[in-house]
Amino acid sequence: MDAATIAHHLRVLGGIARSSQLRRRGATGAQLARAVARGRVDRMRNGVYAVSYLDPTVRAAAAHGGELCCASALRHHGVWTLEDPERLHVWVGPDARVHRHDGCRCVTHREDGRAAFGVVSVVQALIQSARCLGSEAFFVSFESAWHMGLLTSADRALVRQGLPARFRYLVDIARPDAESGIESLLRLRLSRLGIPLECQVLIARVGRVDFVLAGRIVLEVDGRLNHDGPSLRHRDLVRDAEAAAAGYETLRFDYALIVYDWPRVERAILAALARLR
Ligand SMILES: [Zn+2]
Numbered sequence: 001m002d003a004a005t006i007a008h009h010l011r012v013l014g015g016i017a018r019s020s021q022l023r024r025r026g027a028t029g030a031q032l033a034r035a036v037a038r039g040r041v042d043r044m045r046n047g048v049y050a051v052s053y054l055d056p057t058v059r060a061a062a063a064h065g066g067e068l069c070c071a072s073a074l075r076h077h078g079v080w081t082l083e084d085p086e087r088l089h090v091w092v093g094p095d096a097r098v099h100r101h102d103g104c105r106c107v108t109h110r111e112d113g114r115a116a117f118g119v120v121s122v123v124q125a126l127i128q129s130a131r132c133l134g135s136e137a138f139f140v141s142f143e144s145a146w147h148m149g150l151l152t153s154a155d156r157a158l159v160r161q162g163l164p165a166r167f168r169y170l171v172d173i174a175r176p177d178a179e180s181g182i183e184s185l186l187r188l189r190l191s192r193l194g195i196p197l198e199c200q201v202l203i204a205r206v207g208r209v210d211f212v213l214a215g216r217i218v219l220e221v222d223g224r225l226n227h228d229g230p231s232l233r234h235r236d237l238v239r240d241a242e243a244a245a246a247g248y249e250t251l252r253f254d255y256a257l258i259v260y261d262w263p264r265v266e267r268a269i270l271a272a273l274a275r276l277r
């Protein structure tokens with residue numbers, strides 16, 4: 001078997017496989033060594049081979065000893081997640097050995113089943129993320145995956161079934177129309193305070209605002225960098241003035257405040273609501 005054919009078999013197997021899987025497809029040890037020498041295939045460690053352009057997170061998970069899973073698998077599938085991208089979540093199965101590798105900060109998952117290499121499914125990753133990262137991280141990723149069209153109704157039922165009972169209501173209150181993780185997170189946190197949230201609301205003379213809370217507070221999430229300059233700053237001030245004239249109070253937060261400093265945001269929202277009442 002030539003090097004190109006071995007690379008083809010690896011692609012079919014998800015880009016990475018054990019030598020035993022490749023031997024079952026007809027490759028000999030000498031042919032594998034030749035494919036490595038030609039640079040068509042990488043030898044990850046004894047008995048594990050990969051295509052040379054394998055995704056670096058999938059490669060690191062394999063170096064750790066398993067499959068990219070949980071928040072890392074969700075990010076790989078394009079789904080929103082609150083987790084730090086530098087922390088890889090790797091499923092190795094209940095008794096598998098974990099390997100040392102460069103820069104390892106991995107979170108090892110030991111759920112039942114037979115882990116191989118590659119990336120777990122969106123359904124499996126969502127279920128893992130609930131137990132590993134909690135209700136908010138799960139909810140944000142679940143709504144994002146649904147919005148992206150990655151979850152059929154059968155998939156959603158499977159996720160619900162796989163969750164601990166205390167998390168199942170999150171599937172029941174989730175919606176497919178959330179346009180960002182921030183929106184999902186805000187809606188969940190505000191619903192716990194009994195505050196309704198509207199998204200992408202058009203206000204006369206102001207334009208489209210990110211969120212309106214309880215019909216009275218405009219909440220804008222600032223994701224912009226400073227180099228956007230004074231013209232946008234001026235435009236924001238004009239919008240705030242028009243919103244105030246229309247009877248709204250505007251609160252501005254950035255991603256870091258909402259995600260990492262929620263008590264401060266919550267105090268500001270509750271005080272603004274008290275003033276407006
Ligand atoms: Zn995890």
Ligand SMILES: [Zn+2]
Pocket residue numbers: 060063064099101103104105106
């Ligand atoms: Zn690791």
